[in-house]
Every structure is written in C-alpha cells, then in structure tokens.
Amino acid sequence: MKKVLLVLSVLMILLTGIAQAQDTVQLVIESWRNDDLTIWEDTILPAFEAQYPNIDVVFSPSAPTEYNAALNAKLEGGTAGDLITCRPFDLSLGLFQSGYLASLNDLPGMENFGDVAKSAWITDDGSDVFCVPMASVIHGFIYNADIFAELGLEEPTTVSEFYAVLDAIKENGQYTPIVMGTNDQWEAATMGYQNIGPNYWKGEEGRLGLIDGTAKYNEGGFLQAFEALAAWQPYLGDGYQAQTYADSQNAFSLGLGAIYPAGSWDISVFRANADFELGAFRPPVPDGQADCYISDHTDIAMGMNAGTENPEAARTFLEWMTTPEFANLYSNALPGFFSLSNAEIQLDDPVAAEFVGWRSECASTIRSAYQILSRGEPNNENDLWAASAAVLNQSMTPQEAADMVQNGLEQWYEPQMGS
Amino acid sequence: MPSSRKPFPIHIVVFLAPAVIIYTLFMIYPLLDSLRLSLNTVDPATGNEVYAGLQNYQRLFTDALWQPRILGALRNNFVFFAIHMLVQNPLALILATLLSSRFIRGRTVYRTLIFTPSVLSIVLIAFIWRLILSPIFGKALFAPLGITLPPLLGEPATALPTLGLVSVWQWVGVPMMLFLAALIGIPDELIEAARVDGATGWGVFWRIKLPLILPTVGIVGVLTFVGNFNAFDLIYTSQTALANPAFSTDLLGTLFYRTFFGFQLQLGSPTMGATVAGVMFMIILIGVMIYMFTWQRRLLRNTVEL
C-alpha cells in the first residue's frame, strides 16, 4: 500500500509539473467534426500557432450524434471549451439567447462575409451576429469509379437513369448499390431526404413555403421526397438498420459498395481511407424536369463561449478565422467544406471542385427544418430524422411519415396551425 | 459501559461527522433538492424557476409528446429487468452451483475467467458487441460460419433483448459470486445427511441448497432491480442517448439524460429532468419496499440473522 501511494504521489508531482511548465494560454475548441481531428491537429492549428506562439489551441471533438447533448451538458456545468463550433440557425440562436455564446458584432474581419453567409448565425432582427461563418456543405452522391468502370456504368442525371444504374449494380451482385444505414437516423434524413428532396420541393420555394404556411410536409414535393427515399430500400446493404454512419463510411472506403449518398464533407474522409478512384454526381432530377436544385447548406461556424476565461485569445483565434489565409487553408485541407468567405479560393480537389461547380448549374437551398422550424416542440429536425429512418425501415409508409412530421409542426408553429 | 456515561460523548460526533457530512452533502441533499426541483418549472417570461406543484409529473404522463416516451421507457425497463431475472440470475445460479462442487478441477480458473467481463469498462463492452454485431465487421465474422447476421441492434424488436443479453454477459459474474459465497457457506453435514437419506444431486439442490440460499436470491433480486432501473451506460454507449432504433431501447436512465441535457436540436430542461429522476426514485423505492415487506419479512421468520 505504501509503495502504491509513493508511486502515486510521484505521478501526481510529475503531472502537475507538466501542467505548470506551459506558460501559454490554452484554448479548447468544441466540435462535432471528429473526422477532421487529425487535419486540425496537423495542418490548421500549426498554421495558427506559428503566428501566435503563445496561444495553444486544442481541437476537442465529440461524435456528431453526441455533440449537442454533450455541449449542453458542458455549458450547463461551465466546463465547455473556449471556442464553440456552431450549428446553423435555431440551435446556435438558442445558445446565444441563453447567454452561452458571445456577440461578435465588433470582431474585426467580419466584413469578409456576405449577408447570406452570416444569415445562419444572426438574430432575427439582425442586431447581433454570434459566430464566424466557416463553411457550407453540399449534398450529392459519391461513387466508386473503379466499380462504375468495371460494370460499365455512366453517371446518372435523371431519376430513371439513377434507378437503371442501381438495378445494374444489384444485378451484378458483388457490391452494395447504396451505402447508407438508418441506425443513426440523421444519416437517412440528411444524406437521404435533404439530399434528393430539393429537386422535388423546388428548393427555396418549398422551404419558404413551409415557413409561411403555404407548403406542407404531407403533400406535394415534401411527400414525393419521402416516396423517393422509400424507394431506396431494396438497394441498401444487408443489415442497414444496424448500420451506423461510421459503418457506412467504412464500408464504402473498403470498396464494398458502389454509391454513397454524401455530404461534401465526406470527401476528405475518403481521400484518407479509400484506395480507389472517386467520382461524384448531383442529385438526379425527376424525369422531364428541367430545373435542378441542390442543398448548399450553411453548416458550420465558430463562436466564443461567453464564459471563457481567455476572451482575448479566443477573439484572436476567431479573427484569424475571418482571414483569406484561413479560408484557403481550411477549404483545401478539408475538401468538401466550402468556405463562406468572400475571398477568392482555388480548390485543388477535383471531386470537391465538382461539388462546388453545381452551384452554377442548379439553384441552391438549405435544409428545410433548420431555420425557424426547429424552435418548438416537437422539434421539426428531430421528427425528420425519425421519419426518414422509418420509411427506409418500412415501419412507416411515406404518407404516414409525412403526416407525422406535418402534425408535429402543426402542434406549435403558428403559420401551419388550423389549416 | 464507560462510554455511554460520559456527559457529552464528543468522540461519537467525531466518528460520525466525516461520513455524515459527505453523505448528506453529496447524496441526501442532491436527492431532496432534485425532488424539489421536479416541483418547479421555468417561467418563460423571467427565466426563473417557480413552484408548479405536480404539474411536471402531470405533463410527463399526459402530454402527447412526453407520454409515449415515459411509458415506452418504463415498459422497456421492465423488459430489461425481466431479461436479467430470467437469464442472468438463473445462469449465475447454475454456474455457481457447478463451481461450488469441489470435484470440479480448475474451478478457480473458471471462476476467474467467467468474472472477467465484469471488471471491464462498459465502454469497451458496448463497443466490442456493437462491432461484433455490426453489418460490416459482423458480416465478415459470421460469414465463415455460414450465418447471415440479422441487424439485431437495428430492429426495434430485437435491439432491447440483444442489449439485455449483452448486459447479462457483462454482469453475470457478480450474482454468480454472491450465490457461490452462499453455497460455500452451507455446512457439508447437511448435504451429507441428505445424501444418506437417498437424495440425488438434483434433489439436494432443490430441497437443501436452494432454500438455504434464499436470502441471497432475494438480495440478488433487489440488487438487479435497483441496478436495472438505474441503467444508462450500456444503452448510451451502444445506441447513443437517442436509444436507437426509434426509442426502442430507451430506458428511464437514457430518458433522464436526454431530458436533462437535451439532444440533437432540442435544448434540455433541468426541471423535467428532475421529474424523470423523481419517477425513477419512486419506482426504486416501491421495489425496495416490496422486497423489505414481503420477501425479507418472510425470511426473517425462519432465520435468526440481522
């Protein structure tokens, strides 16, 4: 016992010694981007620390499914990091209104972002902006080009071409046609429903219709999107109900599947792990429809914990994030996160460049539930997760799922009530 | 008795003080304060907590959003408990009975190895089983055996029973040890006497051993009950706080966590969280009371102990 105590005290002295040896300010970043940890540690943070050697920044992500709850727990307990990665719209607005995020109105460099970029992290009256916009993400499909070549397949542009390709892959039998699981729910909602949906609900027209009460989830494009998603079921891999997001990434990068419904942020994951050619095609348009729409979602920003003990250093870091230098570094270190800065950016990754090229071909919109519709209970985004997973698990028909989401919205959202 | 005659036995206070202070401050006070908090609600106008009586409890059990969640968690919790009572404890008793025979060679080795999962962290256990049952690694694992692995953790019907069995796998060692201790404590003469009377091994177990270890059976039962109605870690690490799929693995513990801290885009609520904790408190209290007033009272008539 004595020996154990001796060893322990030596250990403790060593540990405190290590802690005191550092004279620098330490900043901790809270984030849900666990996939980006090595890139932050190896590329982005060293570039900052080279300029500001007395500020030590630690990137401390948690899994995307746990991030919001874990962050709330830490904010409630006062243990959250100095810098907080902001989800867009209502969730971050809620954090700002609860006093957890500091206002960044007077942060030098904010003028490098346009109004659209800032729209996701600003109060309704436009008086306070509380996060530095980082990037938008675009949905589409990434495919294994080696498999496409092997089976002699072409990139589909219409829905019927899309299903012809899926049938061909299924026919061949060696590969899973669509690599996606429903275990984590958000994967089905984000990579599925919000990926193909804008083509059915005509992008902004449909989304704003929901907000002003003229569109409904259980009719028109929003219902068609659920029906289109449900049609994927026969093409998913065995056991897709238990397949997590990480399982999907892993299966695709091991070459087990042909098509991966993607967020552009997946590009960097596959660049690191996959040893085959990647290709990308945009969400297929319904046959005979001329216009195309893509989800180009203002997704990620960085704010300052109002309770931080190092506001000076945190603001220094945020200011650095407004610079063109950061915009270039970030966009190229993490291909698939498209900077929201006004600065000119040259993208080196061809697949990332392809994604961003769709902006000029199609009309952009953001995910349907993020702005205003996620302020009440039941939470609209949460309902979409459950509904998207349910139609793929065949526990609900598209109509039932759409009714559930619409009913949830009608319970609290004024413009949708009593109609 | 010299001590009881002193005018003011200050040493008793000194002896009791550290335990009573730490215990009261960090256990009793928080429990009572949580119960108080569950009777409060946040005034949306001022942001202050105001007294609301049983309104939160009423909301929890009648509101269209809350009711399916709390009833679902309650139902799942009883299923989870039933799995442990029907699988874990009988299995533990069988293993303990086998291990208590002194004619089994290497029984200390068996005992040590079977207990190993109980010392491992839940994080490892959840991850190991998730991996084994995942459609990617699990497929590679079971394909050589000619088994097509169903998505056990992805189907609402199978996810909870599967996790129940994982929990049994982890914890079976503990009741096994308690049973073993009780079985070893049975005097050899009793068993020998029964054998002389012509009892078989099976008969000895039912007529001699089982009645004698009934107090342990009761304790294991109530420990299982308290542990299960307080369970959280396995579901959280394996299925996240969302208790996938479609809340089918939601226990009161995960509901408590979600309610308190929020989830996805939903913010948390300390008062509703405390309300869920209040419900858990009542259930555990009722369970322990039932044990105390039925099982233990009946046993006390037959034993001189305590």
Place this chain on the structure above:
Amino acid sequence: MTARPRTPLGSTLQLVAAHAALLLYTLIALFPIVLIVLNSFKTRNAIFRTPYAFPDADTFSLVGYETVFSRGNFPQYFANSVIVTVCALLLIFIAGTMAAHALAEYKFPGNAIMGLYLALGIMVPIRLGTVSILRLVVSLKLVDTLAALILVYTAMGLPLAVFILSQFMRQIPRDLKDAARVDGASEYRVYWMTLPLIRPALGTVMVFNMIPIWNDLWFPLILAPSDANKTVTLGAQTFLGQFVNDYNAVLSSLTLSALPVVILYVLFSRQLIRGLTSGAVK
C-alpha cells in the same frame, strides 16, 4: 487435491457435462475480448477480410497503437482514474470505518435512526440527484476537478461500506477493547485497535466500490469532462467517438485501456474473489 473414489455429481458423465458447460461459458465470456486483442495487431483490410486469423507477416500492423500513442492521452487518463479511485476508496475507508465504529460500539440515542439514515443510500442510486449535484459542484467551484468525482464517489460508496463494516464490527469481541479502556486508552485509540481486525470485511467493501468507480461513465461525463480530467472510461469513450473510422486505432485503444485492468485483475483475482465471497455479505 486427491482423486476420490466417488463423486457427489454421480458419474464421470456428469463431471464431463459440468466441465463442458463451464468451458462453453468461459469461451463465451472471453471470445469477444480475445477477438479485439487479436485484431488490434492487424491491418485494416485484414481485420475485415479475415477476422479470425492470427496476424502474420503480411497482416501484422502496429499502426493503431501508434495512433493511440500519438493522438490519445491515455497515460493521463489512466493516472486520473487511479487518483480518483484510490482517493475515493481511501476516504470511504476512513469515514466508513469511523462511522461504522460509532454505530457498532456506542449506545446513544438515535443510533438506530442514524444507521438507517446512512443505509438509505444503498438502495437509492446517487445518479438520481445528478441535476442538483451538478449545481452543487458548480457552486462549490469544484466543477471539472477530480475532487468533485472523489467526493461524489465517496458519498456513493459510504452507505454500503458503513452497513457491512458495522455488521462486522459488532462481532468483534468486546474483551479486547474493554481491556484497553481499563489501561486508559482513549476512544480514538480503541478505534485504531479495531482496524486490523476488520480486514476480511474490508476486502468486500473495497471490491464492491472499486469496480463501479473505475468503470463509471456518468459522473466523469457530467462533472469532469475536460481532457485534463478525463478518466480512462470517459477517455476511451471520447477516443472511440473521435476515431470511429480508424478501426486500427479503435481496437488498439480498446486493448490498451482494458490491459491495465485485466493485469491488475489477474494479479489480484484471488484477493478480489475472496473479498466478494467472504461471508460479510449474506
């Protein structure tokens, strides 16, 4: 152990069946653990293509361990876990034996009620008070410290410790203590004398408290989540979340965080199991 002419299990057949059952369950208990350790030494492709194979020259890889050592902070987490567990056990031991001594040794008004009060916590999980514990810890400025964890775990462990120890202390013969009192020993001295006598019950108390404290995820997650204060359990959970795609790193971190516990367990399994099976808990 000498072979005996007759076995109470009856025939050799029964003995074989008993061994078969035990062996089968032992395999079930160990298979997942062995699988993880085995595959942690293989390349990513080999993990998924040939999960049962031993690593060979082609498939052997330590890349996962390299990632864990360069990215993870496991020595620190391990030290935190040791500090928290040892300090909490020490506090439980000191405060628990003192209170148990008072309850077992002295007749004073309220003795029974005090015993009941302290025993309440055996059946009521401390987790239910989390909302208020967090607020309390914040107001004491102990949030995100190991001290917060130590105090909570001490409060959690005390009820059972006091209950078991006071039961046990009642069985200690009085003569010894009374003889000391006649020699003029103070009550504190008498308490000190009883400590060596309670060793058998102590094992049980320590084991019953050590496992849940070491493996707890709930309170580290809520009370001390920063990287500097993470325990091994939380550290492993976070690491798994961060490297969810890197199966080499995941399997290596699982192996590494299990290793110290398993080594300790194997070394002390005799004592640990004796603690569990000793008669103190009936």
